[in-house]
Amino acid sequence: xxxxxxxxxxxTEPAAEATDTPEASDAGIRISxxxxxxxxxxxxxxxxxxxxxxxxxxxxxxxxxxYTLDDLAHLERILELxxxxxxNLDEIRExxxxxxxxxxxxxxxxxxxxxxxxxxxxxxxxxxxxxxxLNESLAKALTDKLARxxxxxxxxxxxxxxxxxxxxxxx
Amino acid sequence: xxxxxxxxxxxTEPAAEATDTPEASDAGIRISxxxxxxxxxxxxxxxxxxxxxxxxxxxxxxxxxxYTLDDLAHLERILELxxxxxxNLDEIRExxxxxxxxxxxxxxxxxxxxxxxxxxxxxxxxxxxxxxxLNESLAKALTDKLARxxxxxxxxxxxxxxxxxxxxxxx
DNA sequence: CATTACCCTGACGTTAACGTTAAACTTTTG
DNA sequence: CAAAAGTTTAACGTTAACGTCAGGGTAATG
Numbered sequence: 001x002x003x004x005x006x007x008x009x010x011x012t013e014p015a016a017e018a019t020d021t022p023e024a025s026d027a028g029i030r031i032s033x034x035x036x037x038x039x040x041x042x043x044x045x046x047x048x049x050x051x052x053x054x055x056x057x058x059x060x061x062x063x064x065x066x067y068t069l070d071d072l073a074h075l076e077r078i079l080e081l082x083x084x085x086x087x088n089l090d091e092i093r094e095x096x097x098x099x100x101x102x103x104x105x106x107x108x109x110x111x112x113x114x115x116x117x118x119x120x121x122x123x124x125x126x127x128x129x130x131x132x133x134l135n136e137s138l139a140k141a142l143t144d145k146l147a148r149x150x151x152x153x154x155x156x157x158x159x160x161x162x163x164x165x166x167x168x169x170x171x
Numbered sequence: 172x173x174x175x176x177x178x179x180x181x182x183t184e185p186a187a188e189a190t191d192t193p194e195a196s197d198a199g200i201r202i203s204x205x206x207x208x209x210x211x212x213x214x215x216x217x218x219x220x221x222x223x224x225x226x227x228x229x230x231x232x233x234x235x236x237x238y239t240l241d242d243l244a245h246l247e248r249i250l251e252l253x254x255x256x257x258x259n260l261d262e263i264r265e266x267x268x269x270x271x272x273x274x275x276x277x278x279x280x281x282x283x284x285x286x287x288x289x290x291x292x293x294x295x296x297x298x299x300x301x302x303x304x305l306n307e308s309l310a311k312a313l314t315d316k317l318a319r320x321x322x323x324x325x326x327x328x329x330x331x332x333x334x335x336x337x338x339x340x341x342x
Numbered sequence: 343c344a345t346t347a348c349c350c351t352g353a354c355g356t357t358a359a360c361g362t363t364a365a366a367c368t369t370t371t372g
Numbered sequence: 373c374a375a376a377a378g379t380t381t382a383a384c385g386t387t388a389a390c391g392t393c394a395g396g397g398t399a400a401t402g
């Protein structure tokens with residue numbers, strides 16, 4: 001009865017950390033290896049791709065997916081959003097989409113500093129505004145949830161304590 | 172994109188707090204009233220009963236469910252476990268079952284102090300042990316999760332901060 | 343006591359997030 | 373280069389947690 005019911009997604013350690021593992025070849029990581037590395041199934045990776053959450057960086061000529069370490073990092077991010085924050089895949093996609101928009105914004109901002117039309121600038125402002133608000137709203141929700149979880153944890157440890165005391169007293 | 176996707180289960184306030192509300196009559200609260208009070212559907216209450224999570228304290232002669240305020244408190248407990256801890260209904264049932272066993276244990280303990288057979292005592296010990304361990308394990312899992320959530324919250328507020336700064340700088 | 347307004351028990355429908363299997367194709371390996 | 377191992381798409385299956393609807397009783401109300 002763990003707090004979250006996640007089926008024990010414990011990433012399989014890449015044992016020896018030399019680059020000679022059959023997996024991390026420079027040709028990219030194949031789907032089943034990528035999957036076991038992060039502790040999910042190959043089906044999950046295909047499904048996430050179908051939803052537009054994670055596209056492998058390359059495909060072989062024959063059409064097989066090959067993942068990079070960056071892809072895996074991205075995947076871990078997704079899983080964190082799912083497991084720790086309890087987001088569903090749709091929410092994750094929206095969240096990641098906004099992040100992407102922000103990154104693009106940063107890029108164009110750096111590219112042509114100050115050289116922007118009024119319309120483009122208004123759009124940038126809107127995006128920034130949206131990002132700030134989303135992050136703040138998420139943070140607030142998290143704060144609330146954290147408080148309630150903390151309260152619960154306190155009662156849990158208290159109950160455990162009392163059980164232990166009674167047990168000790170029974171000797 | 173709230174952190175948890177719960178459909179806004181905001182309990183409907185019982186407006187006037189006099190006991191003359193058509194609901195809280197001493198004959199018990201009928202299912203739809205109970206449901207709207209805690210912000211779920213009547214179907215949910217029947218389903219929870221089917222799973223053995225929540226049985227109404229009384230039934231009318233005609234076979235209609237009537238809930239008490241205690242029942243509603245119990246229900247809120249269940250919803251907290253579901254929403255805040257993210258437990259599924261099966262985990263909740265097991266958790267509540269252990270709590271019930273503990274309560275029974277306390278009752279019998281108070282009833283005939285010290286007057287217990289060796290077998291009964293061993294059973295009590297086992298239950299206490301189990302409860303302590305479950306609570307501790309839950310607490311530990313919670314601690315881990317809390318840490319990760321906190322970290323996430325920090326980056327969220329940081330990002331929001333940075334968005335706000337850029338926005339200010341754009342004026 | 344006749345309407346309303348609710349409630350009951352099936353039973354089938356729905357959605358998210360994959361699991362599983364089939365048939366055909368690629369890649370790796372000895 | 374042939375066998376073995378892995379992959380692809382497509383499509384149907386599965387589970388949890390309810391939603392919805394039908395047919396038929398039950399409670400409250402004027």
